[in-house]
Ligand SMILES: Cc1cc2nc3c(=O)[nH]c(=O)nc-3n(C[C@H](O)[C@H](O)[C@H](O)COP(=O)(O)OP(=O)(O)OC[C@H]3O[C@@H](n4cnc5c(N)ncnc54)[C@H](O)[C@@H]3O)c2cc1C
């Protein structure tokens with residue numbers, strides 16, 4: 458690990474001012490960043506600790522939504538009674554991630570910005586465009602069992618690992634950002650993450666020095682919310698495929714549906730194709746299968762991960778059947 462300097466920010470404005478110096482980075486829970494520093498993948502020369510900023514609260518919004526502070530721990534968000542009753546898909550996604558100890562440390566802002574779990578990204582002897590732009594992609598043609606089947610590029614086929622972000626995608630959350638000049642802006646989560654294109658090292662639309670201060674959840678959508686995660690073992694494992702869904706039925710037909718996938722792309726993958734195939738159709742397995750086919754129409758396997766395409770379809774069907782039954 459390289460040497461670095463450290464300071465603890467006392468307020469949000471001081472934090473963004475401090476991080477504007479060259480080589481500086483925010484640290485929240487440190488559960489991802491410190492691992493990456495130990496492996497010499499992230500190399501900050503200065504850490505600005507934002508974990509003690511007063512951004513831990515979960516507050517009611519006038520429109521019936523919630524504001525989740527960027528420093529709210531994953532475990533606190535998952536356990537919050539308002540989140541559990543009004544946004545169960547978020548609570549379920551959070552509890553499906555990592556372990557109890559990690560969730561106690563992991564922050565909402567840090568979870569959104571965690572890096573991919575592509576093994577070549579972690580192996581500094583391997584070429585990786587995300588880690589070292591221009592060095593190639595070892596996963597393409599390599600061992601790519603956990604990689605993307607949608608939205609990938611010749612430069613990078615990595616997936617985004619967050620469960621929480623997938624649930625926030627079906628909830629149409631907005632992310633509030635504070636800039637170094639004191640400006641505040643909000644970005645919808647659908648526009649927050651980027652596809653890899655030929656710049657996979659640029660993962661979000663965050664501007665240099667911007668800090669996530671909160672996540673805003675709009676009033677809960679109507680319908681049953683469900684998060685289903687499929688992984689290699691029952692806990693403490695990232696998703697091979699996950700589905701977040703919100704489904705309403707009326708007289709045996711799907712009246713409204715929202716669907717997002719995790720584990721299939723460089724970002725949480727909202728499937729408008731699946732939603733269109735569901736809306737107004739009978740709430741039957743034939744409809745769910747048609748939606749699954751629509752969702753994966755453009756999916757491309759990389760070899761080892763070909764199984765993910767069928768897995769994603771089946772996971773969606775199971776999730777929809779469960780949601781419709783209970784709605
Ligand atoms: C063994 C293990 C298993 C895991 N399993 C899962 C899993 O199954 N599902 C899952 O979703 N996650 C999983 N995780 C990942 C875990 O959820 C993340 O490590 C955690 O959420 C990151 O939050 P943090 O506060 O520790 O971020 P940090 O490590 O402190 O920061 C991560 C990044 O975000 C930046 N950052 C942090 N806060 C802000 C902010 N407010 N504004 C701007 N930038 C910021 C930092 O500069 C850094 O680049 C796992 C992690 C481990 C180690």
Ligand code: SF4
Pocket residue numbers: 573575576577578584585586587588593594595596597612613614615657
């Ligand atoms: S998939 Fe992306 S992260 Fe993995 S080796 Fe290729 S460029 Fe690197």
